[in-house]
Amino acid sequence: MLAFNLRYALLLTSLVFIPVVHASSFDCASAVSKTEKTICSDSYISDLDKKLGALWRPTLAKVADPKALKADQRGWLKNRNQCAEDVPCLRREYLMRLKALEYMVKPFSWDATWQIIPWGVSSGATLQTKRIDADHISFDISAVAGANSGDMDGIATIVGTEAHYSGTGCTLKFSAFNGLLDVTQDGSDPTCGGGMGVYYGGRYVASEQSQSIDYDLLSLGVARTQQEDELLHALLKDDYQTLLQNSGSMASGDASSDIPNAQVDEFWLRGLANSNAGILMRAPEGKLWLVLLVFDDQRESRARYYTNVPEWKKRVPNALLAWHKRIADDQTLPLDLMP
Known part of the structure; x- marks a missing residue:
């Protein structure tokens, strides 16, 4: 009986160390x-x-x-x-x-409306192309990146399965590919008529409706693990989507003097750094602190403070307080302590 129990215990121990392997398209x-x-x-x-x-x-x-x-x-x-x-x-x-x-299976036509496949939740572009004659197309493109936008139009020359446009300091190449259209941009954002961070390059699909992808905070790199993404879902509830929409850009922030081993990230919607922003701090064992800017019913900015650490529910870490003061910039910016 002792030998059996020992073998059983060793079996259970070995199972603990078996890695979790999920099904995929390959072995x-x-x-x-x-x-x-x-x-x-x-x-x-x-x-x-x-x-x-x-x-x-x-x-x-x-x-x-x-x-x-x-x-x-x-x-x-x-x-x-x-x-x-x-x-x-x-x-x-x-x-x-x-x-x-x-x-990809759709037939290609130069007479179409195209939508870019977005790399994030706050970017997008719509392109209209129309064939003028055997050698030329007209194009009209508009794009957004956060709160910034850009527009451009012109005439491109068709060469085989491509069309080329050359302007002052800005060139665009339109490449037909199995029902899709790839756009390559050579030129800076302002030179090509866009606001900061607005580029027209990317892969476009033929559609009248703008394309969206089911990104989450983990897909965008805001959450670092699946567990952290789930914790943020549970903590923020409806404001999870607010954080998702406002996390177009990220940068590391200063550490908090009152919480050892914590890491800080600041994020904002491109072009609206002072009105759509947030700061997220994490510590070992899944501890999270967050201040997020939102608009109230009167379209006034206010800040919401969230944490899943019970002893910090009624007080805000130094790094987040300093960020709130800097964002407020001597103006009134209410800070709500969320449950």
Whole structure:
């Protein structure tokens, strides 16, 4: 009986150390690269990989140029593998790839309205192209990045499956690809008529409706782990979406003198750094502190303080207080202590 109990205990101990491996489009047992191991260890990315695997062959069979799609897939895999162990990077790569594959089977036409596949929640672009004659198209493009925007129009010359536009300090290349349109921009944002951070380059799908992708805070890199994303969901409730919309840009902030080993990130919506912003501080064991700027019913700015640490519910860490004072800039900015 003692020997049996010992064997049973050893079996349970060994099970504790078996890594969690999720299903994917490839055999996780033979995963070698950092990227493959990360995919297999993350259930969400594994599901995305399975969806891509299921969509790949039917798409390949229906597109106008299968050879071009295979080359494009090799390029995408190279970009994906550069993510290595970066979970947010992998999530974005898969979500954007799935969106592209949805539209590749559509027939291509220069007479169309196009929507960019967005890399985040606060970016987007709409492009209209129209064939003028055998050698030229007209284009009209508008884009946003946070609160900044840009517009541009002109005439591009068709060369094979591409169309080229050259202006003063700004060139655009429109490349037709299996029902999609890739836009390459050479020129700075202001030179091409855009506000700061506004670029027209990217992959566009033929659609009258703007495209959205189901990004979350982990996909955008605000949350660093699945557990942290879930903690922020539970803590912020409706304001989770507010944080998602306002986290267009991020930068590391100063540490808080009253909380050892804490890390601080500041974030803002591009172009509205003083009216849509927040600061997030994290410490070991899933401890979180957050101040988020919101608009009240009168469209006045106010700050909301959240934490999942009970002893900090009624007081705000020094780093967050300093940030609030700096953002307020000697103006009245109410700070609400959230439950």
